[in-house]
Each structure stands twice: as C-alpha cells, then as structure tokens.
Amino acid sequence: MRKAWLIAQREITWELFGDRGSVIRTSLFALLPIFLAVSARGTGGGGQRLDGALLGLALQAAFIPALTGVGLIASTFTAEKENQTLVPLLAAPIGDFDIVAGKLIGMLIPVTATCGASLGVFYVVSGWLYGWGRIARVLPPEIIYALLVVSFLYLLTAGSVALIVAARVRTSRAAQQLAGLVIGLSILVTALLGAGAIALFEGWGLVVLGVVLIALDVVALEIARRAWQRSEVIARI
Amino acid sequence: MIEMRGVTRRFGGVTALRNATFTVRPGEIVALLGPNGAGKTTASRIIGGILGPSEGEAIVDGISVRDDANAVRARCGLVTDQPSLYERMTLRAYLAFFARLFDVDGARERITALARLLLLEDVLDRKLGAFSRGMKQKAAIARALIHDPRVLLLDEPATALDPEMTRTLRDLIVSLRADDRAILLCTHDLDEAQRIADRVVILQRGAIVRIGTPHELRNVGRPRFRLEAEGDVGAAAAAFARAGVSETHEHAGGRLVFRFEADDLRAATPALLRALLDAGIVVLALAPEQLSLEDAYVTIVREARE
Numbered sequence: 001m002r003k004a005w006l007i008a009q010r011e012i013t014w015e016l017f018g019d020r021g022s023v024i025r026t027s028l029f030a031l032l033p034i035f036l037a038v039s040a041r042g043t044g045g046g047g048q049r050l051d052g053a054l055l056g057l058a059l060q061a062a063f064i065p066a067l068t069g070v071g072l073i074a075s076t077f078t079a080e081k082e083n084q085t086l087v088p089l090l091a092a093p094i095g096d097f098d099i100v101a102g103k104l105i106g107m108l109i110p111v112t113a114t115c116g117a118s119l120g121v122f123y124v125v126s127g128w129l130y131g132w133g134r135i136a137r138v139l140p141p142e143i144i145y146a147l148l149v150v151s152f153l154y155l156l157t158a159g160s161v162a163l164i165v166a167a168r169v170r171t172s173r174a175a176q177q178l179a180g181l182v183i184g185l186s187i188l189v190t191a192l193l194g195a196g197a198i199a200l201f202e203g204w205g206l207v208v209l210g211v212v213l214i215a216l217d218v219v220a221l222e223i224a225r226r227a228w229q230r231s232e233v234i235a236r237i
Numbered sequence: 238m239i240e241m242r243g244v245t246r247r248f249g250g251v252t253a254l255r256n257a258t259f260t261v262r263p264g265e266i267v268a269l270l271g272p273n274g275a276g277k278t279t280a281s282r283i284i285g286g287i288l289g290p291s292e293g294e295a296i297v298d299g300i301s302v303r304d305d306a307n308a309v310r311a312r313c314g315l316v317t318d319q320p321s322l323y324e325r326m327t328l329r330a331y332l333a334f335f336a337r338l339f340d341v342d343g344a345r346e347r348i349t350a351l352a353r354l355l356l357l358e359d360v361l362d363r364k365l366g367a368f369s370r371g372m373k374q375k376a377a378i379a380r381a382l383i384h385d386p387r388v389l390l391l392d393e394p395a396t397a398l399d400p401e402m403t404r405t406l407r408d409l410i411v412s413l414r415a416d417d418r419a420i421l422l423c424t425h426d427l428d429e430a431q432r433i434a435d436r437v438v439i440l441q442r443g444a445i446v447r448i449g450t451p452h453e454l455r456n457v458g459r460p461r462f463r464l465e466a467e468g469d470v471g472a473a474a475a476a477f478a479r480a481g482v483s484e485t486h487e488h489a490g491g492r493l494v495f496r497f498e499a500d501d502l503r504a505a506t507p508a509l510l511r512a513l514l515d516a517g518i519v520v521l522a523l524a525p526e527q528l529s530l531e532d533a534y535v536t537i538v539r540e541a542r543e
Contacts, residue, residue: 003337003338006334006337015323083321086321087317087319088315088321091315093307093311094338
C-alpha cells in the first residue's frame with residue numbers, strides 16, 4: 001500500500017491543489033453552505049419548520065461535494081488516458097490494485113475533507129444567523145458524524161462503481177456522463193432504500209441500510225480490483 | 238537480456254503480434270521496424286511488462302513477464318512518442334515521484350546527475366507544462382533512466398523533434414548502449430535505424446519478416462551492381478541487351494550510370510564488358526551496390542505483403 005499512498009499524495013498535492021484554478025474551484029465549495037444556510041431564511045414560521053429545513057440543508061451541504069467527487073473519481077483515469085500519462089505509471093513496478101487504490105484514496109481524502117469543511121461552514125453560518133442553541137439542537141455531534149459517514153460511504157460506493165465503468169471509456173467527457181448516470185441512479189436507489197428503511201422495524205432498517213452500504217463498498221472495491229487490469233487499460237489507450 | 242520466444246498477443250479477434258522470436262543482447266541496439274499497426278508498440282509493451290503475452294514467453298534479464306511482471310517493469314525504462322508528463326509538476330518533483338515508485342536509493346543525487354546529463358539543470362524547478370517539446374522528451378528520458386534500467390524501450394522517441402534534438406537524442410542512445418544496456422528502438426525512421434542499430438527486426442502485420450544487421454538487410458535480394466560509363470546511351474543499352482543483362486540507367490554528373498542485377502558477376506562481366514567495348518563505350522567504374530536501408534525495407538515489406 002506504500003505506493004498507493006504515494007500515488008494518492010501526488011494526486012492531492014499536484015492535481016487537486018497544484019494550480020490556482022484547482023484551488024479556486026475547490027474554494028467555491030465554501031460558498032455553497034453559506035448560500036444553503038442563508039436560504040433557510042425563506043422558511044416561514046420558524047420553530048420546527050426551520051429546524052427541519054436546517055437539517056435538510058445540512059444534508060445537502062455534506063452531500064453535494066460528495067456528488068462532485070464521484071465525477072472527479074470517474075474522470076481521474078480517463079484524464080490520464082487522454083494525456084497519455086497513464087503509460088509511464090503502468091510501466092512502473094506497482095500492482096494494479098495499488099494504482100486503483102491510490103487514485104481512489106487521492107480523491108476520497110480531499111473530497112471527504114471538503115464535505116466536512118462544507119458542513120462546518122454551514123454549522124457556523126447557521127449558528128450565527130439562527131442562534132447557536134438552535135443549530136446545536138438540530139445538528140448534535142451524532143448527526144454530524146452520521147452525515148459525514150453517509151457522505152463518505154456514498155462517495156466510496158458510487159465512486160468505485162464510476163471508476164469501474166469509466167475505466168472502459170476513452171474520454172473524460174464520456175466518464176463524466178457515466179458518472180452522472182451513476183450519481184442519478186445511486187441517489188434514486190439510496191433515497192428509496194432510505195425511505196423504506198425508515199418505515200421498517202421502527203427505524204432499525206436504517207442500521208441495516210448502513211450495513212448494506214458497507215457490504216456494497218466491499219463488493220464494489222473487489223469488482224474494481226478485478227475489472228481494472230493493466231492489460232485491459234493499456235489496450236484502450 | 239531480452240528474449241522473445243514465440244510471443245503472440247491477441248486483442249479480441251485481432252492478432253497484434255504473431256509468434257515473435259528475437260533477442261536483444263546487453264550493449265546492443267535493436268531497431269524494430271514496420272508500418273503502422275505492425276505490432277511494434279505491442280512488442281515493446283510486452284517486453285516492458287505492461288501487457289501479458291497470449292502465447293509464448295517474454296524474458297527480460299532472466300525473468301519471465303508471466304512470472305513476475307513487477308520485477309520486469311523494475312528493470313525496464315520506457316520512452317514513448319508522447320512525453321506523457323504530469324504537466325502540473327515540476328521536473329524535480331516528477332522525477333522524485335518516479336524515483337520513489339521505482340525504489341531508487343539516493344534519488345536526489347540521481348536526479349541531479351540525470352539533469353546534468355540531459356542539460357536540464359536550470360529547469361529542475363520549473364513546471365513541466367512550460368517546457369518545449371524537446372525538453373519534455375528529455376524529461377521523459379530522464380524518467381525512463383531514473384532507476385538506471387538494464388533495458389531501455391524506446392517507442393518512436395524522436396517523433397516531432399527537430400533535427401538538432403533528434404541528433405542529440407541519437408547520440409544519447411548510443412552513449413547509453415556503452416553502459417551494457419539492451420536497447421530496443423521502435424521506429425519509422427530508417428535513417429536513424431541505419432545509423433545506430435546493431436540489428437534490425439522487421440515486422441509486418443504482427444509477424445517478423447526479417448532479422449539481420451543493417452548491412453545484411455541492405456544486401457537483400459539478387460546482388461546489384463553499378464557501372465559508370467561514357468558514350469552513347471542507346472548503344473550502351475543495346476550492348477546490355479546483347480549481353481543478356483537487364484538494366485536501368487540515368488545521367489549523373491555528365492556520365493551514364495547503369496544499374497543491374499546479376500547472380501554471378503564473373504559469368505556476366507566478360508560478355509557485358511566485351512559488348513560495351515564493341516559499342517565504343519568507355520567503362521569508367523564497375524562496383525557492387527548496396528540498397529539503402531529504406532529500399533531494402535520497402536522490398537522486404539512488399540515481398541512479405543505478396
């Protein structure tokens with residue numbers, strides 16, 4: 001795994017934060033939770049309706065960077081294929097899984113950090129606008145933790161699937177389109193499963209859903225490991 | 238150092254390389270020649286441990302690609318026609334990254350030494366995206382040499398380089414051979430192959446059609462001769478016909494130059510020379526003539542196609 005970390009480190013240092021454009025694009029995510037927090041002002045009536053709106057917007061603040069991250073993961077290989085930079089990497093003494101894991105970790109770490117930062121900004125702005133007591137009641141530590149874990153698990157599952165699918169295409173545009181499909185389908189499936197899980201067994205269904213998500217992660221990663229093979233990838237360059 | 242033993246590689250229903258057998262010894266440059274799609278890149282990728290063979294064995298420094306592809310990759314340096322660089326990185330960071338991937342000890346010193354060798358010292362801390370095409374190709378060569386590989390695989394490394402840079406690259410390749418490296422050069426550039434290759438392997442539609450030194454390949458087919466003469470061209474041509482020798486001729490530098498083929502010059506010459514002298518032609522020179530590698534290549538590929 002040492003070489004996987006090396007690849008991940010390079011991705012984070014040079015591709016995500018290696019130029020001014022990337023930094024500016026990433027910092028735009030700081031604006032998103034501010035808009036979300038301010039938009040809760042439109043909720044009339046205050047009280048429980050505002051609490052509910054804040055919870056829903058907090059979910060979006062944590063989730064939207066994760067959705068973007070799936071697109072990033074999908075295009076990470078195709079961008080290298082397009083630029084031909086994948087060939088020297090494939091010619092280096094690294095296992096196939098180290099390359100996949102390195103790429104995935106290199107995206108998971110910054111995107112998960114962005115999810116956390118986005119939620120943090122939302123918390124601070126909402127606390128300032130609607131009162132610290134209210135936000136502490138709506139978003140206790142266990143809810144914040146749950147939101148981050150769900151974002152991470154979603155990112156890992158959808159990202160692994162997007163990675164497998166995108167390894168088969170040649171262009172970043174095709175990869176992004178496939179990622180869009182994965183995002184759309186995965187949200188639909190997650191929402192349906194979530195609604196069903198809440199209704200079942202007095203909320204214990206949610207716990208089952210969490211376990212299912214983790215199992216899906218393991219399966220998706222295993223498929224990614226098997227599907228992503230040097231010979232297959234190089235044949236498509 | 239490199240041994241290809243009956244290597245076949247298929248992609249679905251397409252056979253990119255068919256039963257390829259050749260070797261590259263330490264300190265030898267072997268040029269892999271062939272038209273587009275002949276299987277040159279596939280061969281170099283199999284040797285480099287990126288692709289597995291469908292059949293046969295590819296052995297590098299005693300290690301089979303099938304048995305330990307990682308160990309094979311650790312022994313090979315690959316340069317492709319595209320520099321394929323991470324353009325947001327500085328040259329120093331880029332080389333350091335690959336040095337760590339290849340587990341290079343003393344990476345800092347190695348980077349400095351390579352930068353000095355390739356005249357890149359002044360740009361070590363510049364981003365690769367700002368480099369010229371020639372400098373990018375040099376950076377790619379530095380990457381390929383970072384782990385001091387025993388085997389160098391050069392897949393059309395001079396593509397899109399200007400003549401001066403091409404010459405520099407050629408000198409560098411020759412100097413690398415001196416360190417007992419085995420060098421496989423996939424190229425379209427016949428002039429380059431003729432200048433630096435010790436042996437040439439010609440591929441056509443995935444199959445090897447000829448292996449030999451450039452000298453051997455240039456002597457392909459019937460022996461050729463060149464005869465320089467002065468006199469009437471019609472009379473000379475008639476003399477050739479009388480001697481039973483078919484020829485082609487041209488005027489060059491005020492002389493008549495005839496080219497002809499003969500299996501046995503000793504048998505053909507007396508009759509031909511007598512016929513020419515009888516026709517009043519002054520023979521100035523008669524010598525065997527070698528094909529250029531380009532002519533030899535075209536002849537071999539055409540024969541293989543037929």
